Amino acid sequence: MWRDLAPIGRAADSGGYRRYAWTAADADCRAWFKAQAESRGLTYELDRNGNQWAWLGDPAAGGAVVTGSHLDSVPDGGAFDGPLGVVSSFAALDELRRRGAEFTKPLAITNFGDEEGARFGLACVGSRLAAGQLTVDKAYELRDADGITLPQAMERAGYDPTTIGPDPDRLARIGAFVELHVEQGRALDLTGNRVGIASAIWPHGRWRFDFRGEANHAGTTRLADRRDPMLSYAETVLAARREAELAGAVATFGKISVEPNGVNAIPSLVRGWLDSRAADQQSLDTVVAGVEKAAREYADRHGIDLDVVRESFTPVVEFEHTLRDELARILGTDTPVLGTGAGHDAGILSASVPTAMLFVRNPTGVSHSPAEYAAEDDCLAGVAALADVLEGLACSS
Known part of the structure; x- marks a missing residue:
């Protein structure tokens, strides 16, 4: 998966990524996500705000466990910020199937659109719209550096912007959302841990x-x-x-x-x-x-x-303590719990559904740069931890 995704939107001159919302690179990333969903027999959906969903089980059953992140980038961004969470979600599902896990709740993997805000200047557009934290009128006013509005960009990408807006029925299906992300700092490197649990997002x-x-x-x-x-x-x-x-x-x-x-x-x-x-x-x-x-x-x-x-x-986000404590129980109480100054879709959704985050060690702490990096062993440890969490949440009685 990583090899297939890696070339999309990569700039030859900088080695960084330019995967901006509703561009050709974004379309290629979306095609990749859809192909991953369909190759696993998952039910693929594109919601009213352009967010992608891959479902295992009946979404209407409620109490779904959802994981995922985003595939867009900042200008000349790194390979791991966002994509690591999406790739790890599919890999965690593969691991659970290898274990023979029996799901008692629906499971979904998602790719939220325009998380970085690189094109229109506002972060987490897809999740903000879904959660009702961005009004349709304000969304329609967003423009890129060339004066192209968000609706115009969506239309040019083949999507109908007249459908955007709050999506409470979809969010009501979710019992828990867990986002895995590369750490954008060196806290885990300093403690020697491969994986950590998020406590809060700074305002x-x-x-x-x-x-x-x-x-x-x-x-x-x-x-x-x-x-x-x-x-x-x-x-x-x-x-x-x-x-x-x-x-x-x-x-x-x-x-x-x-x-x-x-x-x-x-x-x-x-x-x-x-x-x-x-x-x-x-x-x-x-x-x-x-x-x-x-x-x-x-x-x-x-x-x-x-x-x-x-x-x-975005005000301070304290992740839901019950879910955060459950992650610590599943992964072990020695798993470090740390705050972050970076914003995420999980932080936006926290006002609507219980959310939590896992961080994977970043040995340099560099992010939003082509030098962003996480070792393969640490990424695999993140997949295993996410699989353990999803098994504990979606396969319990």
Whole structure:
């Protein structure tokens, strides 16, 4: 499975992946998922929001145990973030069949669409729509860098966008959702464990900072006469680092758009996106407020207009304790339980169904990069752990 999936959407120049929602690479990933489902005799479904499902047993029976993740990527992302969870889900089912497990509950494997938000700027679009955390009106307003709206992209990919929206009936079928994911940090590497259990997802969000100045000639305009928004932006990037260090949090300006974007032109607009995450809400609020306060001071100093817009936000997610404790019972109480600053579909769904997560060791901690890596032995340990969990949840009386 890994060899078949690996070439899809891989960029020759960087070695990273560009599997963006509703593109040709996304279509190839979806075809791969469907083929894996059908080759195992599973019932394949594409739901109203473009999420893929592969069912073993009758979905209408209720109390289903669902596993899976996503197949899309960030720009030049790694091979493991998302796909490891989907591949491991099919592999865990194969392992359970090898064991001769008898299922007493329906089992499903899923691929949630547009988890990374690389194209339209909002993470977890597929699961947010299903859970009613993204309205249809807001979804229709999403645009990519070329101005293509989400509905237009879906139509071009052969999907009907008029069907999108909350999917409570489908979610009501689910008794538990367990997502396996490569760890996006080094906690397991530091403890020497192959597999861990998630405790919580830090609160996190994305904020857009629009610095508006005055375009002018880079060679003839005196420094004293400039209204250069790049200066305010650059100072704000440094402020974000300072505020995050003070609060024990993280803050990153990782995306920027400049107009008119000429080498010999002073910008008229610098638009930067802040991603910030912290272990608790108060710390996150402190960081973002501090960054915005500094940005406004810098903007005033340079004669720059500033708008700040919160584009997305996810509060802290404490995974359902009963299910989390059940995973610890199945895998052993010595299995480490750890928090994460990364968002996931499991976090979105946690408001609607009991959810839990398993992490597989990442020896370098690198993620969202072509250098992302997990050793084969650790991946196989993750498959075995997921199989044990699914057997404990779906094969119990």
